[in-house]
Amino acid sequence: SQKIEQNSEALNIQEGKTATLTCNYTNYSPAYLQWYRQDPGRGPVFLLLIRENEKEKRKERLKVTFDTTLKQSLFHITASQPADSATYLCALGGFKTIFGAGTRLFVKA
Amino acid sequence: DTEVTQTPKHLVMGMTNKKSLKCEQHMGHRAMYWYKQKAKKPPELMFVYSYEKLSINESVPSRFSPECPNSSLLNLHLHALQPEDSALYLCASSQGASGLGDKTQYFGPGTRLLVL
Helix, strand or coil, X not given: CCEEXXXXXXXXXXXXXXXXXXXXXXXXXXXXXXXXXXXCCCCCEEEEEEECXXXXXXXXXXXXXXXXXXXXXXXXXXXXXXXXXXXXXXXXCCXXXXXXXXXXXXXXX | CCCEEEECCEEEECCCCEEEEEEEECCCCXXXXXXXXXXXXXXXXXXXXXXXXXXXXXXXXXXXXXXXXXXXXXXXXXXXXXXXXXXXXXEEEECCCCCCCCCCEEECCCEEEEEC
């Protein structure tokens, strides 16, 4: 069955450092992969989408890579800030979207 | 307007009650979704509507009954729920409804449901 794993349940980093979150998947050949941010008690917010023919995508301080050979996506937040503290979810699929369990990021001032 | 709205924000109901959750979007999106999310877990897909027709039902118990009255509205009717159904219920919409159309999902804030 299709499976998505996000490597860390929680990640603690110091303000100003780069946070790197990992998403691995199995039994799937996605045309694209998405990353969402979710704050407690709120709905997920779309951040970035990367297609299978794209190696890297950037948006302000965010960068996503997609390696279809390794079946892995990396999500980077550079110059992290306490306001970046949230749960980050990777997602595969179109209509039948499957979300990873998420990584809770804590950025300490 | 890039907002998905959901009402109510909070709902407490007994196991014999009938209630409805409502979701609305005015982005012209042709696909709408219901998800259930338990604490510290990812959203789990329940239903997908495409062009106002139910296209995916993830084997959801019949005590949950979705309805799509028009392209902007999505309801979830609740009846005879169990305490384990307590969760955050999220509605989402996407522009794409078929093929390679954009399926980036825009989520509402959710309805926090407690079943006593």
